[in-house]
Amino acid sequence: MAKKPATKPASAPTPKAAPVADSGPGANLQRPAAEVLYAAELDKLAERDKAQPKPKGWKLTPRSVLSFVLGDEDMGLAPKFVGSRAFLERAIVALATNRGLMLIGEPGTAKSYLSELLAAGISGDSTLTVQGSAGTTEDNIKYSWNYALLLAEGPSERSLVPAPVYRGMREGKIVRFEEITRCPIEIQDTLLSVLSDRVLAIPELDGPERSLFAQAGFNVIATANTRDRGVNDMSAALKRRFNFETVQPIGSIEDEMALVTREAGKMLARAAIPVSLQADVVEVLVTTFHELRHGKTGDGKALEPLSTAMSTAEAVSCAYAAGIHAYYYGGGDVEPAHLVQHLVGTALKDAPDDVKKLSGYFNHVMKGRKRGAWPAYYEARKHLP
Amino acid sequence: MIDQLCDLSARAVFFPVRHHSPACARHVRALARAMKPAAILIEGPSDFNDRVRELYLPHTLPIAIYSYVRLEDGARRGGYHPFCEYSPEWVALRTAKELKAVARFIDLPYADIANIDATANRYADRGLAQSKFVARLCQRAGVETFDELWDAHFEADRDLPLEEFVRRAHQFCLHSRLMDDTVSESDRLRESFMAEQVRAALKEFKGHVLVVTGGYHSSALFARLNGLDFHGTKDPEREQDAPPDEGERGIALTPYSYERLDSLRGYNAGMPNPGFYHQAWRDAEAGRTNTHRELLARVAKVLRRAGQPISSADLIAAEGTAQGLAQMRGRTAVWRSDLVDGITGALIKEERAYNMRHPLLDAVHEVFRGGERGELAKGTALPPLVTDLKKQLAEHELEPRQVPRNADLDLEKEEDRERSRVLHRVRVLGIAGFSRTEGTDFAQRGNLVKLWERWDVKWSPDHDATAVEAARYGAALLDAAAARLTERAATIDRNAEDAALLVLDAAFAGLSNLAGEFAARLAAIVRSDADFFNVTKALGHLLYLFVHDHVLSTSGRSDIGALFAETYARGLWLLETLGQPSGNEREATTGVAALLDAFERAGEALNFDRAELVGVFERVSASAHTAPILRGAALGALWTLGESDAHRARAALLLFADPARLGDFLTGLFALAREAVQRNPDLVVAVDQVVAAFGDDEFLEALPALRLAFTYFTPREKHHLGLTLLGALGIKDAASLTKLEVTAKEMAEALAFESRVWDAAKKYGVRLGDE
Numbered sequence A: 001m002a003k004k005p006a007t008k009p010a011s012a013p014t015p016k017a018a019p020v021a022d023s024g025p026g027a028n029l030q031r032p033a034a035e036v037l038y039a040a041e042l043d044k045l046a047e048r049d050k051a052q053p054k055p056k057g058w059k060l061t062p063r064s065v066l067s068f069v070l071g072d073e074d075m076g077l078a079p080k081f082v083g084s085r086a087f088l089e090r091a092i093v094a095l096a097t098n099r100g101l102m103l104i105g106e107p108g109t110a111k112s113y114l115s116e117l118l119a120a121g122i123s124g125d126s127t128l129t130v131q132g133s134a135g136t137t138e139d140n141i142k143y144s145w146n147y148a149l150l151l152a153e154g155p156s157e158r159s160l161v162p163a164p165v166y167r168g169m170r171e172g173k174i175v176r177f178e179e180i181t182r183c184p185i186e187i188q189d190t191l192l193s194v195l196s197d198r199v200l201a202i203p204e205l206d207g208p209e210r211s212l213f214a215q216a217g218f219n220v221i222a223t224a225n226t227r228d229r230g231v232n233d234m235s236a237a238l239k240r241r242f243n244f245e246t247v248q249p250i251g252s253i254e255d256e257m258a259l260v261t262r263e264a265g266k267m268l269a270r271a272a273i274p275v276s277l278q279a280d281v282v283e284v285l286v287t288t289f290h291e292l293r294h295g296k297t298g299d300g301k302a303l304e305p306l307s308t309a310m311s312t313a314e315a316v317s318c319a320y321a322a323g324i325h326a327y328y329y330g331g332g333d334v335e336p337a338h339l340v341q342h343l344v345g346t347a348l349k350d351a352p353d354d355v356k357k358l359s360g361y362f363n364h365v366m367k368g369r370k371r372g373a374w375p376a377y378y379e380a381r382k383h384l385p
Numbered sequence B: 001m002i003d004q005l006c007d008l009s010a011r012a013v014f015f016p017v018r019h020h021s022p023a024c025a026r027h028v029r030a031l032a033r034a035m036k037p038a039a040i041l042i043e044g045p046s047d048f049n050d051r052v053r054e055l056y057l058p059h060t061l062p063i064a065i066y067s068y069v070r071l072e073d074g075a076r077r078g079g080y081h082p083f084c085e086y087s088p089e090w091v092a093l094r095t096a097k098e099l100k101a102v103a104r105f106i107d108l109p110y111a112d113i114a115n116i117d118a119t120a121n122r123y124a125d126r127g128l129a130q131s132k133f134v135a136r137l138c139q140r141a142g143v144e145t146f147d148e149l150w151d152a153h154f155e156a157d158r159d160l161p162l163e164e165f166v167r168r169a170h171q172f173c174l175h176s177r178l179m180d181d182t183v184s185e186s187d188r189l190r191e192s193f194m195a196e197q198v199r200a201a202l203k204e205f206k207g208h209v210l211v212v213t214g215g216y217h218s219s220a221l222f223a224r225l226n227g228l229d230f231h232g233t234k235d236p237e238r239e240q241d242a243p244p245d246e247g248e249r250g251i252a253l254t255p256y257s258y259e260r261l262d263s264l265r266g267y268n269a270g271m272p273n274p275g276f277y278h279q280a281w282r283d284a285e286a287g288r289t290n291t292h293r294e295l296l297a298r299v300a301k302v303l304r305r306a307g308q309p310i311s312s313a314d315l316i317a318a319e320g321t322a323q324g325l326a327q328m329r330g331r332t333a334v335w336r337s338d339l340v341d342g343i344t345g346a347l348i349k350e351e352r353a354y355n356m357r358h359p360l361l362d363a364v365h366e367v368f369r370g371g372e373r374g375e376l377a378k379g380t381a382l383p384p385l386v387t388d389l390k391k392q393l394a395e396h397e398l399e400p401r402q403v404p405r406n407a408d409l410d411l412e413k414e415e416d417r418e419r420s421r422v423l424h425r426v427r428v429l430g431i432a433g434f435s436r437t438e439g440t441d442f443a444q445r446g447n448l449v450k451l452w453e454r455w456d457v458k459w460s461p462d463h464d465a466t467a468v469e470a471a472r473y474g475a476a477l478l479d480a481a482a483a484r485l486t487e488r489a490a491t492i493d494r495n496a497e498d499a500a501l502l503v504l505d506a507a508f509a510g511l512s513n514l515a516g517e518f519a520a521r522l523a524a525i526v527r528s529d530a531d532f533f534n535v536t537k538a539l540g541h542l543l544y545l546f547v548h549d550h551v552l553s554t555s556g557r558s559d560i561g562a563l564f565a566e567t568y569a570r571g572l573w574l575l576e577t578l579g580q581p582s583g584n585e586r587e588a589t590t591g592v593a594a595l596l597d598a599f600e601r602a603g604e605a606l607n608f609d610r611a612e613l614v615g616v617f618e619r620v621s622a623s624a625h626t627a628p629i630l631r632g633a634a635l636g637a638l639w640t641l642g643e644s645d646a647h648r649a650r651a652a653l654l655l656f657a658d659p660a661r662l663g664d665f666l667t668g669l670f671a672l673a674r675e676a677v678q679r680n681p682d683l684v685v686a687v688d689q690v691v692a693a694f695g696d697d698e699f700l701e702a703l704p705a706l707r708l709a710f711t712y713f714t715p716r717e718k719h720h721l722g723l724t725l726l727g728a729l730g731i732k733d734a735a736s737l738t739k740l741e742v743t744a745k746e747m748a749e750a751l752a753f754e755s756r757v758w759d760a761a762k763k764y765g766v767r768l769g770d771e
Ligand SMILES: Nc1ncnc2c1ncn2[C@@H]1O[C@H](COP(=O)(O)OP(=O)(O)OP(=O)(O)O)[C@@H](O)[C@H]1O
Pocket: A080, A081, A082, A083, A105, A106, A107, A108, A109, A110, A111, A112, A113, A114, A223, A224, A225, A249, A250, A259, A263, A312, A313, A316
């Protein structure tokens, strides 16, 4: 076992009672939607925006959406997504100027989370979601039929079962299309006319009901993961209808430390595990993820990137797993050795080249670090395969 | 204090500028016109005051006042005060002329503080940009850089009234000053001097005096003049060095370029994107709006030229997004970052890697950088570099003449070495008329018996133009060459070998040390290179310079040693992660050999850690995922270091007793442990045993690599190994072996044929020989 490192209290905010405690909105849900969880914040912002001009169909002004997503200390808005303001401004303006928004990036960069927050901020509803997969059909996207009613009454609004796009157009809301590039191209392309003409044809119905015109406020946020299937598998015509934004991994180690402490803390609290993550332990974990992800150490040494993405989401689960480990098998403090063991599990899976790169990182980078938990972490390299 | 600072009717009015800010330029002019001062005092080199006239000649901007000095320890320093047409200092000079007011520079001569202040760009914004106040404001405003913050508060709104602008600027600069932890010694000395100049001017002139300095200094100057206690106004105690001799310092105008202005980083950084502000200034002067549209059109042009046309639909989308952003950011007009973000958002349709370049953004940056290059008006004194160049060429009898001639240099002779250095400096600066046509190849180092060079020297019509052009790098030939090399270092992207070759160039040019920024950049390149082969090649060049050289005066130099150590450490690390070097296995052994060589020849001088090296070789030799050739090489290196022995080598052989791996393993082993193997010829017997166990097909498969492995030995050594082997096998008459005169290919063919015969024989049940 590694020697127990000198621990100092976390400087990053220690996980206070997370919003999902035993009371408050959505208390009994496993994972309440953002608009439920943050209902109070959204109300406050809507109040502030009452007299402000807003894009048609929006619940908030673009600026308030920005404050909601990034958080605002002065207004008492919780920090949520961590990212560059210019990036978010671009994303919001794309939606405000009626272009679709395509969020792309490595796995675990919070694309889905961000699209949820945006939908909650703009439409007050993040639930109109299409989950893309190889099996996604037009029915899942636009609408389908209740066959019993269809047979009994023929096609009518009553027998039509709306899918997210239909509802988004009718109600003037943001529709989220997750993992769009996993769908076959023909299926993706059903969005073409919806996005350019803002009208959905329903050939089965007669009269004015044959065309559903989108209410102001309707728009689409799609997400795509660049690791499993890039945006190359997307028609040029559809690409043209979206503004693309790459969601970058968190740029600053301090921000990422705060986020990992906060999120892993929430998860541990939810699992009723009274372990706290010390700042120096979080520091070595986040620094490792950060440096390996960017292929560069703090002092500019290039690293061979690993084949896994080393995402923030993985850092959070690594910290969480180490916490559980420490609680059940250790003395209750998360130690560097716990991290190393879970690093292998979460991050490396089974790529032998990655193992070599990781041990190169331990041997040539960490060796020189003498502060905080680094020496113990370096010692713990014996847990690497 | 703010109210007093903002009193525009005071006798001395302090106008705070950010250097190269068009908004400041516009407002300083408006203020001067309104207050009609008797004198305008400007932050700028006071040792140029007697030549201010030269600035009013019809130059093409940008130009710079260049100050240079040779310090007591022999180091040379140069500092620039660059001027663009939208520089507040430049506009203040022109306005003084217009108002018939006296214009005067009030800063300390650069030469007087160069020993404590190495910042070459004298109009950098270090004080403001580094302040904690600015960092905090950025955070609050949610912008990433000081430049964006400045844009938002000062540049983007053209209609800001003068008083409001001055108040805002004072407030901003005052707080930056107050929240700056330490006011540098150089700043305090300069402020003390500037305050003195202002005081003197107030005595000398009856009317008002307008003081135009960096905003960081304005409040301090005001405090000094009014006897107020203020942050960072304590005069440093300083024993005055004897001022450098005349001739060791100088000051002159020199052409400059937007490219150079834009490339300044770190301490030297000023306002970026001169092309953008140039256009913004011109549009404001002409009362035009829509700067962004003109720039967008230029971006489209650049892209078209690069063969990447963008459609008008794209342009409309980009403009729409930019306008949306400007609106959201509360601006009346599209500004710098809105345009970049608009283009990024609307036109880039693929993933953007972190901090990576993108052709579209490259085009934007090209337009934002601008292409202006300065030219000095006729009648300006020639830039100092041109004078120095003439002098040096004459001194060494190297003047270019109409009739071409050769200069043959024997580098073993000091006088020829000095001529060679001059020629290399000229070459580095790209001055026309000189080329090295032949001579020792120091990069290949094939033949180092005779160290010499041949140069072609002839007059070329471009000689003068290229010399003036090079003047922007410095006043003296040596400094200019050093500056040029530093600039070149900035363009190398992760290639350690290129960096090492640059060091070689620096050595040719006789740079006696790799000064700060240059050395830092070279080290950064080495650190960022992830290619084992590049890094170990670089190591070879540096080893030559650090250990073997005797004509370039580089051996044992600590700056070279430091870079060498960096390269060595990098090489070790990369070796460990190398794994399977597909295609260039052979070179990989060369790389391992370079590391071993580096350790053996320079390890002691540079305190290399033996345990670290051994650790790496141990891990590589034991790693199952590493190519056999590397494992062999690592084991060989250990053996040579005395950390392994014949016993272990024999044991390892068994691990590689596989026809696809044996030859590679031995190649690596022999390459790194040639001598050790010869001392232990019975290893060959063990190899023989392994090979003897192969079937024919296996043997054929193993043969080419085995043959390669043995090429590491000289014919004599092979003969010796052969005798040992035969001895061990009990074969006495070895003579017949040496008579075999067939090529390996023929041999292989014969063996293959024989093997087919055996197979055929077996198939038909024929027994041959003693099978
Ligand atoms: N920049 C960030 N800001 C806030 N949370 C983040 C950030 N990056 C990662 N996270 C954490 O990662 C979690 C996972 O994010 P999410 O599932 O949205 O990622 P994703 O990009 O959609 O991944 P995938 O491509 O695998 O679908 C978030 O819930 C959050 O805890």
